[in-house]
Amino acid sequence: MVDITRKINSLKKQKHKNIYMKKYLFYFVVFILGIGLGFLINKTQKLQKSDLLLDKNKLIADMSEIREGGYKFINPLLECEFEEGIIGKEFIPFKPMVQEYIDKKIAQGKISYASVYFRDLNNGPWFGINEKEKFIPASLLKVPVMMAHYKFAELDPQHLSKKVFFNKKYEFPEKVQTIVPSKEIEVGKEYTIEELIERSIIYSDNQATVLLQEQIDNSFILDVYTRLGVSTDVFQSGGTLTVKEYATFFRILFNASYLNQTFSEKALELLSQSEFTDGLAAGVPVGTIVSHKFGESGSIKMYRQIHDCGIIYYANHPYLLCIMTRGEDLGELIKSIQETSRLVWEEINKQILSMR
Secondary structure (H helix, E strand, O other), X not given: OHHHHHHHHHHHHHHHHHHHHXXXXXHHHHHHHHHHHHHHHHHHHHHHHHHHHHHHHHHHHOHHHHOOOOOOOOOOOOOOOOOOOOXXXXXXXXXXXXHHHHHHHHHOOOOOEEEEXXXXXXXXXXXXXXXXXXXXXXXXXXXXXXHHHHHHHHHOOOHHHOEEEEOOOOOOOOOOOOOOOOOOOOOOEEEEHHHHHHHHHHOOOHHHHHHHHHOOOHHHHHHHHHHHOOOHHHHOOOOOEEHHHHHHHHHHXXXXXXXXXXXXXXXXXXXXXXXXXXXHHHXXXXXXXXXXXXXXXXXXXXXXXXXXXXXXXXXXXXXXXXXXXXXXXXXXXXXXHHHHHHHHHHHHHHHHHHHO
């Protein structure tokens, strides 16, 4: 009887021991699985973050690869906007250098005020100096007039061949024009719309521009502004624009996102033939292609304004540079544009050479 009792007790102990071991094994397995699952989740999250970071860096670094290419003046791309100061891997920010130069010119009394807008057209980053200051655009507005006619020509291919008779010269008593065109359209002659656009852009001929404005409904010109998000207040008496607003016209031409690729290319090609070469073009090496437009306004006895805005085609690194100035001495204003353009070119050239 005793042996049976002992045997029963022994079996009970063994059963309890087995149950304990199974529970221990179960908790141990759960513990190990928990650690493994936590490690796996953590690893996955790190990989996802890493992939997102790599994707973001790749997007910034490879944006030029997204462009279509195959053109001399344009590089089609859907518009992308970055925060100011994000220069990406291409250029080290150099806004302080340009700011210091502008401040020095103002302190010396050479100029009264200046605004600068720079944009790397490969990657999209930009910086601005006094970019919210308003200026009178003057002849800069010949560019949207050209764009309006080219947009109309997309709908009517015969538009550019239309002939217009010039029967009366327009007077602009309130305008000061020190930088006069070497060629102007002549009274009593006939010109095609295409010829008038060329005279307006290459020679900055005011007569040709007014004739162009008369040959198209004003809604087409307004459409250029509204579609690009540029204020139409400039059409009011004494209307103004900021340097950043005006730069939009050149960004959109370069990206071929308003006009089609044919007309965007044509527009920038005409702008590269501008006979005014004392501004942006004077600050870069001879032979460098610069598609740009200048504008002049003001009074000889009070103040002057001169601006130059365009695309500088540094090999494989085109950039947009717009400079608007105000002061009493036209010569000093032009010189400040030249020197700012040279400063930017030299800094970009130095950085690009250091990458090779």
